[in-house]
Amino acid sequence: MTATSPPLRAAPRARGDERRLLLLAGGIALLAAGLLDAAGPGPGQPWPVAFGPVLVMLAGAAIAQRVVVHLAPSADPVLLPVAVLLNGLGLVLIRRVDIATGTDLVAAQTIWTVAGLAVFVVTLAVVRDHRSLTRLSYSFGLLTLVLLALPLLPVLGQEVNGARLWVDVGPFRVQPGEAAKLTLVIFLAGYLERTRGMLSIATHRLGPLLVPSPRHLAPLGTAVGICLLVLVLQKDLGSSLLLFGVVVAMLYVATGRVAYPLLGAGVFALGAALAYRLFGHLRVRVASWIDPWADPDGAGFQLAQVAYALANGGVTGTGLGLGRPQDIPFAATDAIFAVAGEELGLVGATALLLCFALLVTRGYRIALSARDEVGTLLAVGLTTILALQSLVIVGGLTRVVPLTGITLPLVSYGGSSLLANYALLALLLRVDHARAER
Amino acid sequence: MRAPVLRLAWTMLALLALLVANLQFQQLGRSAELADEPGNRRALIQRFATQRGPIVLGDEAAARSVRTDGASEFDYLRTYPLDTRAAHVLGWSSTVVGTAGVERAYDERLTAGSNEVLAANLAELFGQQDAVGDTVRLTLEPEVQAAAERALGDRTGAVVVLDPRTGEVLAHASSPAYDPAPLADHDRGAALDAWNAYRTDPGQPLLDRAISELYPPGSAFKLVVAAAALEDGLSPGTAFPDDPQFRPSVGQPIGNFGDGTCDGGGTIEFARALAVSCNTVFARLGVELGEDALMEQAQRFGFMRQIPYELTPAVSRFPSNLDDAQLAQAGIGQFDVRATVMQMAVVAAAIANDGVLLRPHVVRDVRDPTAALLDGPEDGPWRADGFAAEAVSSRTATQLQDMMVDAVERGTGTRAAIPGVRVGGKTGTAQDPSDDSDTAWFVGFADDVAAIAVVLPDAGGGTGGSEAAPVARAVLEAAVLARS
Numbered sequence: 001m002t003a004t005s006p007p008l009r010a011a012p013r014a015r016g017d018e019r020r021l022l023l024l025a026g027g028i029a030l031l032a033a034g035l036l037d038a039a040g041p042g043p044g045q046p047w048p049v050a051f052g053p054v055l056v057m058l059a060g061a062a063i064a065q066r067v068v069v070h071l072a073p074s075a076d077p078v079l080l081p082v083a084v085l086l087n088g089l090g091l092v093l094i095r096r097v098d099i100a101t102g103t104d105l106v107a108a109q110t111i112w113t114v115a116g117l118a119v120f121v122v123t124l125a126v127v128r129d130h131r132s133l134t135r136l137s138y139s140f141g142l143l144t145l146v147l148l149a150l151p152l153l154p155v156l157g158q159e160v161n162g163a164r165l166w167v168d169v170g171p172f173r174v175q176p177g178e179a180a181k182l183t184l185v186i187f188l189a190g191y192l193e194r195t196r197g198m199l200s201i202a203t204h205r206l207g208p209l210l211v212p213s214p215r216h217l218a219p220l221g222t223a224v225g226i227c228l229l230v231l232v233l234q235k236d237l238g239s240s241l242l243l244f245g246v247v248v249a250m251l252y253v254a255t256g257r258v259a260y261p262l263l264g265a266g267v268f269a270l271g272a273a274l275a276y277r278l279f280g281h282l283r284v285r286v287a288s289w290i291d292p293w294a295d296p297d298g299a300g301f302q303l304a305q306v307a308y309a310l311a312n313g314g315v316t317g318t319g320l321g322l323g324r325p326q327d328i329p330f331a332a333t334d335a336i337f338a339v340a341g342e343e344l345g346l347v348g349a350t351a352l353l354l355c356f357a358l359l360v361t362r363g364y365r366i367a368l369s370a371r372d373e374v375g376t377l378l379a380v381g382l383t384t385i386l387a388l389q390s391l392v393i394v395g396g397l398t399r400v401v402p403l404t405g406i407t408l409p410l411v412s413y414g415g416s417s418l419l420a421n422y423a424l425l426a427l428l429l430r431v432d433h434a435r436a437e438r
Numbered sequence: 439m440r441a442p443v444l445r446l447a448w449t450m451l452a453l454l455a456l457l458v459a460n461l462q463f464q465q466l467g468r469s470a471e472l473a474d475e476p477g478n479r480r481a482l483i484q485r486f487a488t489q490r491g492p493i494v495l496g497d498e499a500a501a502r503s504v505r506t507d508g509a510s511e512f513d514y515l516r517t518y519p520l521d522t523r524a525a526h527v528l529g530w531s532s533t534v535v536g537t538a539g540v541e542r543a544y545d546e547r548l549t550a551g552s553n554e555v556l557a558a559n560l561a562e563l564f565g566q567q568d569a570v571g572d573t574v575r576l577t578l579e580p581e582v583q584a585a586a587e588r589a590l591g592d593r594t595g596a597v598v599v600l601d602p603r604t605g606e607v608l609a610h611a612s613s614p615a616y617d618p619a620p621l622a623d624h625d626r627g628a629a630l631d632a633w634n635a636y637r638t639d640p641g642q643p644l645l646d647r648a649i650s651e652l653y654p655p656g657s658a659f660k661l662v663v664a665a666a667a668l669e670d671g672l673s674p675g676t677a678f679p680d681d682p683q684f685r686p687s688v689g690q691p692i693g694n695f696g697d698g699t700c701d702g703g704g705t706i707e708f709a710r711a712l713a714v715s716c717n718t719v720f721a722r723l724g725v726e727l728g729e730d731a732l733m734e735q736a737q738r739f740g741f742m743r744q745i746p747y748e749l750t751p752a753v754s755r756f757p758s759n760l761d762d763a764q765l766a767q768a769g770i771g772q773f774d775v776r777a778t779v780m781q782m783a784v785v786a787a788a789i790a791n792d793g794v795l796l797r798p799h800v801v802r803d804v805r806d807p808t809a810a811l812l813d814g815p816e817d818g819p820w821r822a823d824g825f826a827a828e829a830v831s832s833r834t835a836t837q838l839q840d841m842m843v844d845a846v847e848r849g850t851g852t853r854a855a856i857p858g859v860r861v862g863g864k865t866g867t868a869q870d871p872s873d874d875s876d877t878a879w880f881v882g883f884a885d886d887v888a889a890i891a892v893v894l895p896d897a898g899g900g901t902g903g904s905e906a907a908p909v910a911r912a913v914l915e916a917a918v919l920a921r922s
Contacts, residue, residue, distance in 0.1 A: 253442040296477045308478040310461075311469045327479055346465040350458050357454045364447035368440060376439050380446065387450040394457050398464045 014077040015069045021081035022065055026058040029088025032320060036092055036099075039321030053091040053110040057084065060117035068429065071124045074436030075429035078362050082355050083410055083425050087113055087418070089352070090411035092320065093332075093339050097413075100326040105413050112415035116422035123426035130431050134374045137190025140183045141219075147180040148230040163405065164234045175416035177239055182423055184243060185250070185381030191220065192254035193374040200255035220251075228271070237275065237282065238396075238404025242388050244268060249384040250377055253367075289402040302329045306397050309342035310349075317345025332413040334405045337397050352411070356390040363387075366432040375431040382424050482533055486512035488550030491571030491807070493528055493540055495520065496580035501528050501541065501618075503571075510624040516541075518622070522615040524583055526646040527576065527607075527749070527800055530618035534629035540574060540801065543748045547572040547804050547812070572812060575802040577606035582888070585916035586611035589909040595894040596647035597913055598783035601921065602889045605787070605796030605817050607747075608917055616643040649751035652776035653893055656868025657715045657850075657902065658879040659771030661785055661838065664712050664720075666727050666735035668834040674709035674841055684718040689763025692721040692770065695867070695901075709841045713849030715865060717770050724769020729760050732768060738829045739785045739795070746797045746820060747780060754781035771866060779891045782881045785829075787889035789842070790862075793835035795820040795827050842882060851880065853907035859918050860885050863910065865902030880906035888917035 030051060037050035048055075061084045068075060091113065095106040127133055133140070150167045151157035158166040158173060166173050192199070198216040211217065224247050228240050248264035275282050284299045292300030292307065305328045312318065323342035325331040331339050341349040363383025370376040389409050396403035407417040473481050492499040500523065503514040516531045529539020537545055550569035579599075586597040590613035599609035620632030636644050645651060668674075680699045683691040700706050700716035711719035724732065736756040737743060745751050757764070757774035767773035780798065788795045797820045804813040819827030830838070842862030845851045851863040863882020878897035883889045890913060892906040 249446055253439055253446060256439065256442050293475070296475070301477075304475070304477055307464065307468070308472050308475065308480060310464045311472040312478075312480050313465050314469060315466065324480055324483065341461070341465060346461060349461055349465070353454055353458050353461070357451060360450055360454070361447070364443055364450075367443050367447075373439065376443065380443055384446070384450070387454070391450070391453050391457065395453075398457065398460050400457065400460055 014075070015065075015073060018065060018068070018077035018080060021077065022058075022061055022084060025081045025085035025088060026054070026061070028085060029054045029057070029092065032089060032092040033095075036096055036320040039319060050095075053095065053106050053113075054088050056110050057088055057091060057113045057117075060114050064117045064120050067121045067124055071128075072429045072433035075433040076362050076366060079359065079425050079428060082358050082362075083422070086352070086355055086410040087116075089340070090336065090408075090413075093336055093343075093411065094413050096321060096343065097325045097332040097336075097339060099321070100324070101331070103332070105332050108415070109413050109418075112418045115415065116418040119419045120422040120426045123423045124430060127427065127430055130375055130378055130427065130434060131372070133186050133427075134190035134193065134378065137187045137194075141187035141191070144180050144183040144187055145226055145230075147176040147183060148226075148234075150176045151234060152230065163236050165236055165239075172415070175414070177234075177236065178416040178420035179423075181239075181243065181246070181385050182382070182420055182427070185246060185378065185385065188220075188247065188250045189374050189377035189381055192250055192377055195220075196254040196373075199251070200257055220247075232275065235279070235281065236404075238392055238406040241268075241392060241404070242385065242406065245388045246381055246384050250381050253380045254377060285402045285404070289396075289399060292399075302335065303397075303399060303403060305329065306335055306338040307399070309338045310398070313342040313345045313349070315346050317341075317343050317348055319343060330405070333407060334393065334403075334412070335397060336412045337394050337408050340411075353390075353394065356386065356409075359383075360387045360390075363428055366428055366435075369435050370431055371434045371437070375434060379428060379431045382428055385424065386421075483512065485549065486514050486533060488569045489514055489571060490516060490531060490550065491548045491573045493544075493548070494573060494575045495524055495578050495583070498580070500524060500576070501531070506624070512624050515624060516622040518618045521619070522617050523587065524576070524578055524610065525615045525618055526612045526648065527578065527610050528618060530621045532621045532629055533624055534626050535621055535633045539749060540576070543750075544574050544801065544804065548574060570807040573805045573807070573809075575805070577601075577608065577800050577802045577815065578610065579608040579917065579920050581920045582609040582913060582917045583611060585609070586913045587613070587615070589912040593894055594641065594647070594896045595892065595909075596651075596779045597890065597892050597909065598648050598779045599913060599917055600783050600787040600796075600798055600889045602787040602790035602796070602883060602886055605798050605820075606802070606815070607798055607800040608888060608921070609913060610648050610800060612645070612647040614639075614641040614643045646749070647893065647895070648779045649747065649749055650778075651895075652752055652754065652778060653877050653879075653895055654868035655771040655775055655777040655782060656866035656877065656879060657717075657720075657771055658782055658864050658866030658881045658891075659775055659777070660712060660715065660720050660769075660866075661789065661842075661864050661881060662736050662739055662741075663723055663727070663732065663769050664708075664841065665739070665789075665830045665834055665838060666731050667708070667723050668837055669735065669830055670727060670731060672708055674707065674837050676708040677705040678708065678711060678716075678719045678722065680704055680706040680716070681718050684721040684766060686721070686725055686762040686766040688761055689766075692717055692766050694718055709844055710849075712841045712864070713845040715845075715850050720769045721766035722769070724765045724767075725762050727769075729758065729765060729768075732756065732765075733758070735830075737823075738825055739788060740781055740820075740829075741777070743823050743825070745778075745780060745784060746816070746822070748800055748816065751778045751780045754778050771868060779893045782879065782891035782893075783889055786863075786881045786883050786891060788829040789835050789838045790883035790886055790889045791835075792832040793828050793830040795829050839883075846882065850901075850903040851882065851907050853903060854880060854882060854911045854914070856884065856911060856915055856918065859914070861911075861914060863890075863907070865907060867897070867901040867903075876900070878902045878905040880910040882910060882914075884914040884918050885922065887921045888914055890914055890917075 033051050033054045094109050151164050165175050195216045199212045203213050204211050251260040288300040292303035296304045320343050325339045328335045367376045367379035393406050393408050395401040407414045409421045490503040493501040500520045506515050529541040531537050531541040548571045550571040586609040596612045616636050623629045682699050683693050685691040694717045700714050741754045741756045754777040764773050799816045821827045846855050846861045846863050850865040854863050861884045866879030868877040875896045878894040879902045880892045890910050892909045894905050897905045
């Protein structure tokens with residue numbers, strides 16, 4: 001060996017931790033699958049039916065982990081294992097709902113899981129530096145608008161359960177709005193990095209208010225306005241709230257000015273009041289949020305059934321396979337947290353929430369230690385998506401806020417959401433790896 | 439940008455913490471309240487996931503649970519193999535319209551797991567078998583119950599037969615009856631249809647006329663007045679004027695049935711007055727004994743008190759603050775005197791049991807699935823509310839028995855007579871102010887084997903002697919055959 005050979009870099013300890021955590025997550029998911037099988041539809045089930053989905057996921061996760069070792073060796077070791085744990089528990093819970101209702105969603109979700117891990121790997125492989133994305137911020141802005149508008153197109157767009165969010169692509173039905181969350185964050189990160197100086201200085205007077213130059217505010221305002229308009233047209237108020245929250249959070253971090261969240265809250269209150277007056281289905285949502293038992297067989301049915309399920313769970317839950325998810329509408333998608341609450345109890349449901357707290361904490365930690373400002377903005381946006389989405393859906397099911405139909409990230413049944421969330425995690429790892437490479 | 443990121447992070451984590459705190463309330467704070475919500479199927483599914491114990495009438499299961507084997511979301515279906523037999527005693531256990539009767543009163547016992555031995559639970563845990571509820575055996579005598587239902591036939595009415603020596607209910611029949619089976623249907627629509635059909639049926643089949651309906655007892659109440667008089671020192675031989683009318687100090691005069699004298703004029707002996715149900719004598723007695731004495735005697739028989747029967751009868755009543763006209767009316771069981779059939783059967787049983795009130799009960803015992811005894815009958819003397827178990831002295835009881843036998847042999851109750859059996863009784867024909875039809879009664883006993891009360895509230899122009907006495911006779915015959 002000569003002195004010219006590059007120094008052997010010790011494999012970062014983080015990857016070993018990640019592997020051990022993955023084993024732990026896999027073990028928990030397999031244990032859950034086994035428990036469900038023991039209580040489940042009776043003996044005679046071949047083991048691949050019970051354990052197949054989780055095993056397929058773990059195989060995919062092992063490959064994904066090898067890719068992380070090569071492509072982002074210094075990145076955070078906790079995100080992938082926690083995501084795999086949530087995804088694995090999701091597979092078990094979806095199979096639980098399948099058993100109760102006679103559906104077969106878990107097969108599709110297993111395929112989506114593999115696809116999600118593939119997206120994770122491809123994202124890490126293609127995006128070698130997050131700046132390569134944020135440099136194209138205006139293209140991503142445009143892409144966001146296109147993605148949001150797609151479901152509104154005739155023929156292509158599909159309306160399901162009263163919301164026009166889907167697009168048929170060949171045999172698949174996808175929700176482009178899930179990808180739009182990511183592209184919006186990429187657009188905003190790049191845009192805000194360039195204009196944050198201007199946006200934090202008030203130079204113009206608007207009535208009693210001092211505001212930044214309209215020249216800098218205009219693209220932002222236009223983008224946000226069109227996003228919200230499109231979403232309102234699609235009757236997807238959960239996603240509007242989510243996107244709006246992400247924009248406000250990123251603006252606040254970029255400018256450091258409390259005025260933006262305050263203004264955002266004001267605009268949101270105004271918009272909510274307006275929407276309440278305009279949309280009958282929103283008024284019904286609010287009424288059943290305040291008192292589901294005013295109409296427990298109609299508008300309040302889902303929230304009442306969710307409340308029964310949660311109350312039935314108690315501290316330790318009924319045990320997997322022993323609750324009644326068949327009574328809960330949308331048990332595999334919107335209401336999967338209620339299935340967990342009933343069968344895994346307060347302990348299990350709290351553990352799920354702690355998993356999200358862990359993801360969110362690691363996400364903001366990545367934002368804090370990012371190499372550059374655009375990395376910070378990107379990580380803040382991505383993490384805020386995860387945080388707000390879990391808050392909105394769990395808060396909706398537990399009647400803290402009105403219920404809106406969005407997925408519980410990584411757990412709920414739904415391919416588009418799963419793919420988007422794995423891409424999101426890959427981007428977070430990419431930002432974090434860049435920290436160590438500086 | 440560090441400070442805003444930290445603030446944002448703490449905000450999100452605080453909101454997540456808030457969700458966890460709220461989750462405590464959602465999962466722990468309201469369990470009991472939400473478990474009982476009608477929209478919550480969990481408690482119901484649980485209830486019907488175990489084999490409810492049978493209710494046994496004689497040697498047959500009158501209510502039992504059978505496996506549905508997946509034909510329904512509930513694991514067990516409650517069946518009633520005897521159709522309408524003893525329906526008002528059994529009640530029902532439904533997935534849609536709740537429970538009634540013994541099904542309700544003994545719900546905890548019948549529901550599996552209330553008193554399971556550990557081994558049974560362990561067996562269930564390992565998938566051996568479902569838990570099985572306790573068995574409730576009834577005191578009803580199948581032949582007597584069948585005779586009561588047959589004797590009532592299509593007519594509206596009720597029959598209660600007690601064993602005076604034990605307080606066992608040998609028959610508890612109300613007509614028209616209902617079939618509990620359709621109410622127990624697992625199909626919500628079918629069960630509700632049956633429920634609505636029963637509820638809108640003008641015959642009111644769900645109404646238990648033996649215990650839930652109060653009727654004017656009419657002349658049958660003369661037993662209570664006679665008891666008060668005998669306790670007050672009168673004897674069966676005491677002579678009364680046999681007038682065609684009794685004029686109280688106020689109000690309308692009271693005449694006899696058929697508007698004549700009771701026994702040809704002159705004087706009439708007290709015993710004879712009971713046998714022929716002489717209104718003028720008992721109206722006079724009502725005024726002379728006074729409200730306090732009548733009220734006390736009525737209460738000693740159980741009026742104004744909750745009869746300790748498993749199925750909770752309505753409380754029979756004797757009115758207060760009566761003037762002389764009302765006292766005279768009350769003396770012949772009119773005005774606001776109201777009694778359940780069970781109450782009048784208790785009066786007959788106390789008289790036949792030498793004056794001692796026994797607790798009427800329809801449950802013989804409760805046994806676990808291995809036939810081990812868990813609960814005996816709720817029997818014994820009925821002492822409560824500051825009253826002794828002696829409704830009347832044994833001397834009074836004996837005198838009343840003789841007077842009642844006289845009424846059946848030579849008075850208004852001849853159609854209840856059974857050759858070779860000592861049958862005593864008192865008929866009653868009450869005018870119900872609310873409709874044209876008279877309420878016919880027979881209250882009596884056969885030896886010390888059976889005490890009976892029969893009511894036919896829609897007797898038309900018939901009387902207790904013509905309508906109720908033959909019903910009593912048919913049922914008492916069956917009781918004598920079955921029990922002696």
